[in-house]
Amino acid sequence: MCVRMHFNIDLNVLKSKYKCNKIFNDDKLKRGMINKKNYVPIIFESVENSTSKEKIINVCLWGISPFTYGKIEKDFALINARLETLHIKKSFSVLINKNRCAVVVNGYFEWMGNEGSSKKIPYYIYNDNTNNKNELKIEKEEWNNVESDKFKSDNEDNDRKIKKDEDKKQGNVQVKEEIEDKVKEEIEDKEKEINEEQEDQLVDENSHKRKKVIKEETFTKKIKKELSDEVDNLNNIENNENEKKQEKCSYIILAGLYTVSNDQKKECRNTIITTSSENTNLQDIHERCPLLLSENTLSLWLDVEKKYTDIIDKVKEEHIIMSSQLKFREVQNWNDFANYTKEDKKDSILKYVKKNENN
The missing domain is CATH 1.10.287 (Helix Hairpins)
Structure with a gap:
């Protein structure tokens, strides 16, 4: 499963690295720990006027509405979609060809059962890609091309930290x-x-x-x-x-699906695709894990002209390779992942963590 993620990446970094044309709803983004019905950036490919393709970043709500939405009273949000049944369930089968997206995050969390105790142990899972050439870094030319004062300020902060x-x-x-x-x-x-x-x-x-x-x-x-x-x-x-x-500069690319309710792309939702963790180094923590994309399969996954059935086998192969690079450690202090302001800390993630540990 994938029920908690950690995001601490500048949107302009994503835009520059993956050559995205637009960013929507960036005012809704809050860095730190992301859970159900929080906003998270996704990358998808859109065809404008049926002629040219462009990549878009949209900060959207995590959890899509099911196919039966409106027929039942409760407001369900599907944050995960099982890879094995994507082509069967109507909530996902209508999305697998034209509405594929990628979610780039620093890492995600999983809870492992503890023998002899009802409490579960939280683990942070991230990618060991600090020596990867594709690491999310900003080159000098990219900094010069971005005229945002906030972006320049982030650069100065990074230089001071270094x-x-x-x-x-x-x-x-x-x-x-x-x-x-x-x-x-x-x-x-x-x-x-x-x-x-x-x-x-x-x-x-x-x-x-x-x-x-x-x-x-x-x-x-x-x-x-x-x-x-x-x-x-x-x-x-x-x-x-x-x-x-290493954890801070690490990132992983998760495969997902999305829905957009209008032309302005203001109301966007997404779900994360999960698969079996069997034969990976994550199988001892949980039986499920997110479907991981490599830099190679990312372009395939986002290409709206590619059929799902034509690319999924390649994506599965790369997933095994990518999952072997993942590292994990037990979470000792949740504040390490809470990039909130002092005011936001009143709504601390710790309240939610306590609830989850009792589940």
Whole structure:
């Protein structure tokens, strides 16, 4: 299943990278944790005037209305669609040829059952693509082509963050060097002190030498242990920072379907396609997972001239490859994914998380 996602990507980045022509409803977007009936950006291909194709980004509501909408009283929102029954269920079969979309997010969440407890353990699942050439980065030329003040401000913020990270790394190196210098000085001072004591005490020379050697070895071991602990601590801090940085720049492309209710594309909804997680590294967490797209199958999936039956086998093959790149870790602090303002924190995601853990 896919019931929670994390999105923290600038829309202009998506627009530039995937050569999209327009962005709709960007005022509805809130970065952070996204759940049912929240707004999330999707990318789809549209044919204008039946002549030219163009890619569009639309910030739309997560959860499409079922085929029976209007015939029942309850307002259902279908956030997931099973790949195995897309061509059978009317809610999805009318969309699989002309209304395919892609959802680019940083990662998504899944809850794994815990033996001996009714509570489920939340995991964050993301892509290990920090060394991928297709990573969502903005080149200098792309920055110059975007005239949005907000976009330029984001660039400056990113530069400051990068400089801050580099300064912190440099600071860690300096701290390590200072610790090593300090240890050397303390050892030299101690050796000098021991030598002075040796000169003053001539009685029982052999015994004194033995004591001196033992004392020196004990002191050296103590200092080396302290140095090792300090270095390990710095390395752990650096590893944690690298892991968070990796998660932040990571992204995955989820296959989906969408509906648009009018020509202005103001009322848009989407659903995420899921498939079996069997034979993937996610099968121990949950039996279902989102259908993943690669950069290669993305263009196939969005192409409105391609029939679903002609492309789905290729998409499935690439899904297996993409799923093997996914990494996951247990969620320790939900605030890491809550990119809200202080006012928004009153409606904290933690309330929803508590409900989910009891399910």
